[in-house]
Structures are given as C-alpha cells and as structure tokens.
Amino acid sequence: MKNETESILYLNLKKEYFDLIQKGEKTSEFREYKKHWIQRLMNPDGSFKKYDYILFQNGYHKNAPQMKVEFKNIKIINEKVSLFKRVKYFEINLGQIIN
Numbered sequence: 001m002k003n004e005t006e007s008i009l010y011l012n013l014k015k016e017y018f019d020l021i022q023k024g025e026k027t028s029e030f031r032e033y034k035k036h037w038i039q040r041l042m043n044p045d046g047s048f049k050k051y052d053y054i055l056f057q058n059g060y061h062k063n064a065p066q067m068k069v070e071f072k073n074i075k076i077i078n079e080k081v082s083l084f085k086r087v088k089y090f091e092i093n094l095g096q097i098i099n
Contacts, residue, residue, distance in 0.1 A: 009040070009051040009071060009092075018058040021094065022067060029054070033076065033088035041074055041090055048074045053098065070095025 011029065013021070020026035031037040042048055051071040058065045072093040079087050 006052045007050060008068075009049075009054045010057070011054055012057050012060060015058050018056060018065065018067065021056060021069065022097065024097075027094050029056075029092045029094065031090045031092065033090060037090055041092075054092070054094065068098040070098060 013029075017026060017029075021029075031041070040049075054069045054071050056067045056069060072095045075091045075093070077089050077091050079089075081087050
C-alpha cells in the first residue's frame with residue numbers, strides 16, 4: 001500500500017469516525033495539542049511535517065480495516081471555550097479517499 005517515496009501519517013480511529021470519513025461526512029481529524037502529537041506533527045523548528053497520505057486504521061487488531069486518504073494540511077486551533085479557558089488542538093484536513 002506504500003511506495004518508497006510516499007510520506008504516510010498513521011492514525012487509528014474508532015469505528016464511528018472511520019465510517020464518517022469513509023462516507024465523506026468527516027473532512028478533518030483532530031488531535032490534542034500535547035507532546036506526543038507535537039512530536040508526530042511538527043518539526044523541531046516549529047514548522048508542520050509534510051505528509052502525502054494518512055493511513056487510517058479502525059482499531060488495533062491484525063486485520064483491522066484501513067483507508068488511505070490524501071493529506072491536505074495541518075492547522076493549530078486555539079479555541080476559547082469559556083471566559084477563562086482556551087483549548088488548543090491540531091486540525092488535520094483530509095482530501096480524497098485513495099482506497
């Protein structure tokens with residue numbers, strides 16, 4: 001499913017979100033702005049890593065369904081949720097489903 005020149009981001013999803021992406025109803029995936037995701041999505045200089053595709057997998061079992069989707073871009077969202085609280089997260093924008 002991968003050739004040597006492709007850069008792929010691997011993400012696991014729950015079935016409900018996997019199905020929504022597959023149906024074309026969900027066009028972005030979100031991840032918390034925490035150390036783990038900062039390391040996976042950003043370079044040390046603060047720029048975003050570039051990917052060609054995202055390989056979504058529904059669960060962790062050996063034969064879990066997979067879906068390859070075009071990677072468009074990443075944004076950081078800093079949203080005000082109350083008077084004194086803000087939430088920061090990554091928005092990963094999805095393109096076409098490849099297979």
